[in-house]
Amino acid sequence: MADDREPPPLFDDEKPDKKEEEDDLFATPNEAPKEEVKDEPASLPTEPVQDKASEDLFAADDDLFGAQNMQEDSAAPPQLEVVDEPPPEMDISGEGEEVDLDSPETEGPSSPAKMEPDSDSSPLEAPPMAEVLPPAKPVTEEKPKPTPAPRKPSMEKSKEEVGYTSFAQIEEEESGDQFALDIKVHDPGKIGDGMGAYMSYKVTTQTSIPAFRRPSMTVTRRFSDFLGLHEKLSQKHVHIGRIVPPAPEKSVVGMTKIKMSKEDTSSTEFVEKRRALLERFLQRISIHPVLQMDPDFRDFLEQDELPRATSTSAVSGAGVLRLIKGVGDTLSKVTIKMDESDQWFEEKQNQVEALDQQLKKLHASVEALVTYRKELGISTAAFAKSTAMLSNSEEHTALSRALSQLAEVEEKIEQVHLEQADNDFFLLSELLKDYIGIIQAIRIVFHERVKSFHNWQNAQQTLAKKREAEAKFKQTGKTDKIAHAQEEIREWEGKVEKGREDFEEISKTIRTEIRRFETNRVKDFRNIIIKYMETLMNSQQQLIKYWEGFLPEAKAIA
Amino acid sequence: MRSAVLYPSVIAQEGEDQDVPSRLTSTKMDNATEETNTNGTADVSDSPEADQDTPESSGLPEPTLPPKPFEPVFTVKVTDAAKDGEVVKYTLKTTKIKSDSEEYKVVRLYEDFEWLEHCLITQNDIAGIIVPPLPPKPSTTAQSAEARSKKQLGNDIKLVVGDEFEKDCRSLEKYLYLVVTHPILGQDESITKFLTVREAPTRAKLKKSIFSNLSKAVGEARKGGHKDVNEFFQKERDTVNEVSVQMKEAKENFMKIVYGEQRVAVGLSHLSTALHLGGQLQEGADVVVNKLFTQFSEGLEDAKQGLEVMAVNDENTLGFSLDLYSRYLEAEKEMLYRRTCKMMEFEAASKAVEKAKPQKREMAVAARDKAEKEFEDISKAAEKELKNFHHQRVLTFQDSLVRHADAKIKAARDTYALLTKCVTALKTLDTSFKPL
Numbered sequence: 001m002a003d004d005r006e007p008p009p010l011f012d013d014e015k016p017d018k019k020e021e022e023d024d025l026f027a028t029p030n031e032a033p034k035e036e037v038k039d040e041p042a043s044l045p046t047e048p049v050q051d052k053a054s055e056d057l058f059a060a061d062d063d064l065f066g067a068q069n070m071q072e073d074s075a076a077p078p079q080l081e082v083v084d085e086p087p088p089e090m091d092i093s094g095e096g097e098e099v100d101l102d103s104p105e106t107e108g109p110s111s112p113a114k115m116e117p118d119s120d121s122s123p124l125e126a127p128p129m130a131e132v133l134p135p136a137k138p139v140t141e142e143k144p145k146p147t148p149a150p151r152k153p154s155m156e157k158s159k160e161e162v163g164y165t166s167f168a169q170i171e172e173e174e175s176g177d178q179f180a181l182d183i184k185v186h187d188p189g190k191i192g193d194g195m196g197a198y199m200s201y202k203v204t205t206q207t208s209i210p211a212f213r214r215p216s217m218t219v220t221r222r223f224s225d226f227l228g229l230h231e232k233l234s235q236k237h238v239h240i241g242r243i244v245p246p247a248p249e250k251s252v253v254g255m256t257k258i259k260m261s262k263e264d265t266s267s268t269e270f271v272e273k274r275r276a277l278l279e280r281f282l283q284r285i286s287i288h289p290v291l292q293m294d295p296d297f298r299d300f301l302e303q304d305e306l307p308r309a310t311s312t313s314a315v316s317g318a319g320v321l322r323l324i325k326g327v328g329d330t331l332s333k334v335t336i337k338m339d340e341s342d343q344w345f346e347e348k349q350n351q352v353e354a355l356d357q358q359l360k361k362l363h364a365s366v367e368a369l370v371t372y373r374k375e376l377g378i379s380t381a382a383f384a385k386s387t388a389m390l391s392n393s394e395e396h397t398a399l400s401r402a403l404s405q406l407a408e409v410e411e412k413i414e415q416v417h418l419e420q421a422d423n424d425f426f427l428l429s430e431l432l433k434d435y436i437g438i439i440q441a442i443r444i445v446f447h448e449r450v451k452s453f454h455n456w457q458n459a460q461q462t463l464a465k466k467r468e469a470e471a472k473f474k475q476t477g478k479t480d481k482i483a484h485a486q487e488e489i490r491e492w493e494g495k496v497e498k499g500r501e502d503f504e505e506i507s508k509t510i511r512t513e514i515r516r517f518e519t520n521r522v523k524d525f526r527n528i529i530i531k532y533m534e535t536l537m538n539s540q541q542q543l544i545k546y547w548e549g550f551l552p553e554a555k556a557i558a
Numbered sequence: 559m560r561s562a563v564l565y566p567s568v569i570a571q572e573g574e575d576q577d578v579p580s581r582l583t584s585t586k587m588d589n590a591t592e593e594t595n596t597n598g599t600a601d602v603s604d605s606p607e608a609d610q611d612t613p614e615s616s617g618l619p620e621p622t623l624p625p626k627p628f629e630p631v632f633t634v635k636v637t638d639a640a641k642d643g644e645v646v647k648y649t650l651k652t653t654k655i656k657s658d659s660e661e662y663k664v665v666r667l668y669e670d671f672e673w674l675e676h677c678l679i680t681q682n683d684i685a686g687i688i689v690p691p692l693p694p695k696p697s698t699t700a701q702s703a704e705a706r707s708k709k710q711l712g713n714d715i716k717l718v719v720g721d722e723f724e725k726d727c728r729s730l731e732k733y734l735y736l737v738v739t740h741p742i743l744g745q746d747e748s749i750t751k752f753l754t755v756r757e758a759p760t761r762a763k764l765k766k767s768i769f770s771n772l773s774k775a776v777g778e779a780r781k782g783g784h785k786d787v788n789e790f791f792q793k794e795r796d797t798v799n800e801v802s803v804q805m806k807e808a809k810e811n812f813m814k815i816v817y818g819e820q821r822v823a824v825g826l827s828h829l830s831t832a833l834h835l836g837g838q839l840q841e842g843a844d845v846v847v848n849k850l851f852t853q854f855s856e857g858l859e860d861a862k863q864g865l866e867v868m869a870v871n872d873e874n875t876l877g878f879s880l881d882l883y884s885r886y887l888e889a890e891k892e893m894l895y896r897r898t899c900k901m902m903e904f905e906a907a908s909k910a911v912e913k914a915k916p917q918k919r920e921m922a923v924a925a926r927d928k929a930e931k932e933f934e935d936i937s938k939a940a941e942k943e944l945k946n947f948h949h950q951r952v953l954t955f956q957d958s959l960v961r962h963a964d965a966k967i968k969a970a971r972d973t974y975a976l977l978t979k980c981v982t983a984l985k986t987l988d989t990s991f992k993p994l
Contacts (some may be wrong), residue, residue, distance in 0.1 A: 351844070358835075365832045368714075369825035376818035383815050386808035393801045396952050402959060515993045518843035522989050525847055529854045533981045536861050540974040547966040554959035558952055 181286040185279035241509035245284035246437035363432040377417035384410035423535040456499030463492040628741035636731040639723035673761040677748035686939025690736035691885035693729035802887035809880035819869040826862035830855040857980035864973030871965035879958040904929040
């Protein structure tokens with residue numbers, strides 16, 4: 001643990017703030033603590049639900065979500081996440097240390113109890129907290145109230161400063177009583193036969209969040225249910241700037257194989273790939289402070305029966321609408337240009353695009369590596385067979401025995417190669433793919449902001465027109481129309497104001513989301529890279545073991 | 559430091575030196591057979607005469623002294639291969655075993671080796687001898703390098719594999735060792751001249767007739783199935799037919815593993831490079847991620863080096879032996895074929911005696927007796943050769959397998975150590991950043 005010390009205090013000048021934040025942070029169960037919890041006994045929950053022999057895969061899947069399995073990882077990265085989540089809907093977010101407000105806000109009703117002691121120490125936060133918490137859950141769809149503009153600069157500043165302090169604090173204290181949401185997808189099973197067949201998956205949730213009916217539950221879901229969940233979350237959250245984890249990919253080829261009852265390795269791989277993907281999808285939602293409290297998400301995890309999500313099919317009415325909307329969006333992306341007044345957004349968009357390029361290149365490299373390794377496994381198996389044949393023909397007993405042993409060793413090494421190829425794939429390749437998908441979600445959110453800006457501009461233009469019209473009526477003396485015109489002006493003034501607020505709101509939300517994304521990215525990549533390197537080490541160890549076992553046999557030949 | 563740890567040891571060469579003295583000591587020691595250091599190998603006879611035959615015994619045996627065991631005169635190393643245009647020049651360093659001070663250094667071309675082989679075959683009665691196989695001519699052209707690269711690395715990797723001079727040197731060295739230590743061939747003047755005389759012996763143009771190879775193959779196919787009078791030889795022939803195919807296949811598959819290892823190494827290298835290239839943006843989280851990537855890329859380089867070392871060692875140890883014996887077993891087959899031919903001649907001569915008319919009978923009997931003697935001679939020589947051959951084969955493979963395993967263990971341990979360092983560096987990497 002000592003390995004992962006946060007950098008030395010950069011926040012010496014902020015002691016008073018720090019203290020308050022510190023307290024609040026401890027009271028904030030969701031963010032940091034969640035990561036902590038996953039740190040130590042994280043390995044425990046992985047065990048029961050493995051379908052596949054290779055434990056690496058499961059452990060890896062957990063880790064993808066910021067749950068550091070590795071004991072040594074004290075939650076240095078997680079603190080970044082904790083700090084930066086102001087849920088935009090909260091009125092509070094406009095005030096003071098919005099950073100700290102986020103976490104508690106997202107917990108739900110139980111938080112107030114914990115918050116009380118803290119509220120003493122942080123006068124700014126205390127009153128808002130109490131109000132905020134209850135609405136935290138159901139609020140997700142609501143439009144945020146206008147945030148007082150002048151606060152913003154200070155907010156931004158404090159956010160950043162707080163950032164450092166909180167990391168250090170959380171790392172030092174790592175308290176145990178935190179809210180966790182631990183989700184597993186397991187036991188894929190085929191239901192039905194023929195073209196109507198489908199895979200069902202069990203989804204088990206362990207949670208200490210009181211909003212859930214029970215601390216532990218298991219439900220059965222099918223793929224379209226996951227798509228339905230994504231659909232619902234997207235509709236509610238994307239247009240206000242939240243990055244919703246991308247929907248799991250459909251695969252006609254994969255599913256057709258399943259339907260056709262092909263029980264070969266590729267279909268087993270496909271099922272495992274999908275299971276892991278669905279798990280990561282849910283886990284990414286669960287670490288989002290706002291999305292995790294979404295009632296649709298909760299229903300997904302809790303409800304025994306869900307209404308069939310028929311609108312997710314590509315050919316359904318909703319599917320066609322989506323298609324049309326998608327086309328419309330693409331067109332608007334081309335036609336709507338926005339004068340970016342905020343340098344931050346322009347830079348971020350460039351950065352995101354550059355990241356996309358990089359990830360795609362890496363993904364291609366990893367895919368090649370997986371292929372080569374699998375081929376090496378196959379070659380090893382072929383050699384093992386040749387060696388076994390030589391062993392059979394060999395008349396010299398000791399040499400024959402050694403050759404036979406060699407054949408066995410080579411077979412075991414084939415397994416080492418294949419397992420490593422799996423690790424190459426499930427750890428690296430899927431991670432990169434996930435992030436490429438998330439970047440797509442980010443692009444969507446940026447685009448929503450552009451649309452919001454466009455709306456605002458349109459409203460302004462319409463207002464201007466209405467004002468012109470009113471002026472004209474005044475000129476031409478059409479007094480009967482003036483009243484109506486003035487009504488319209490007021491209406492449009494309201495719309496302009498709303499448009500501006502919406503735009504600013506989405507801008508702010510996006511900033512937060514991007515920060516959260518960055519934090520998660522650092523965490524995910526760090527964890528996966530370390531995990532992957534450890535699998536490489538493990539492969540070497542296995543090689544050592546097998547060859548050391550063989551050596552005496554070889555020496556005993558003559 | 560990294561590269562220092564993982565230098566592949568040139569393993570095959572050491573084996574040669576060890577083998578020579580051990581053969582020497584065992585043959586020096588009270589005429590004991592070479593088999594004394596084995597534990598009851600099944601197919602090696604314990605007859606003390608097994609290696610005692612010297613060339614002299616087949617010609618003019620020394621009447622007073624017991625037959626001297628054959629002692630190789632020279633130790634040879636092929637120390638260098640230098641490319642001169644399209645021609646490769648090999649440098650040979652030879653020392654006389656009995657007197658270390660006598661050292662010879664010569665330069666030879668592959669064609670010189672071919673000439674040597676020709677001389678050895680034509681100037682000796684090689685009927686019952688399993689002639690050590692000369693390694694195939696190394697390719698030196700750019701096209702062959704490209705073709706080789708495509709074969710090894712596949713079409714998707716656009717790298718050219720380097721010339722395999724190291725491997726060629728070792729193959730030629732092994733060939734010379736086998737000749738020098740052969741009781742009959744080692745005494746031939748040709749090898750002495752080849753090793754010690756500065757100028758290469760003048761060569762006559764060797765006509766490599768396609769037809770002779772073809773007719774030989776056809777002949778083998780026809781006569782190869784002819785049943786043997788001797789059970790030992792019948793078994794030997796059956797076995798060698800089976801094993802030579804299996805050995806070839808094993809060698810091919812083994813080389814596929816070596817190429818596979820090289821390909822994975824290239825894959826790791828590409829990934830490592832791609833990670834390194836990511837670092838343009840230097841703000842916020844990117845700083846940390848780039849640091850992670852850089853460290854990761856170093857770790858991948860370590861893994862890649864480990865694999866490359868393994869590939870080289872594999873080729874030098876087990877790969878080398880598999881390759882050698884793929885060819886050597888063919889030589890055994892050829893020797894057995896020659897004996898089978900003699901056997902059939904003898905059988906034919908015997909039949910001729912039965913059918914011979916009285917006046918021709920004496921001639922027929924003489925012919926038959928001659929054929930019989932030749933057949934017996936070749937069988938005797940063959941039996942000895944086979945025993946030596948198999949014994950050497952077992953020892954060679956033992957040596958290779960032990961070295962192979964040793965090399966693997968060392969490479970894996972070294973790689974593991976480097977990876978551990980990398981993981982530690984990753985874990986202690988400061989992942990804080992200033993959110994923008």
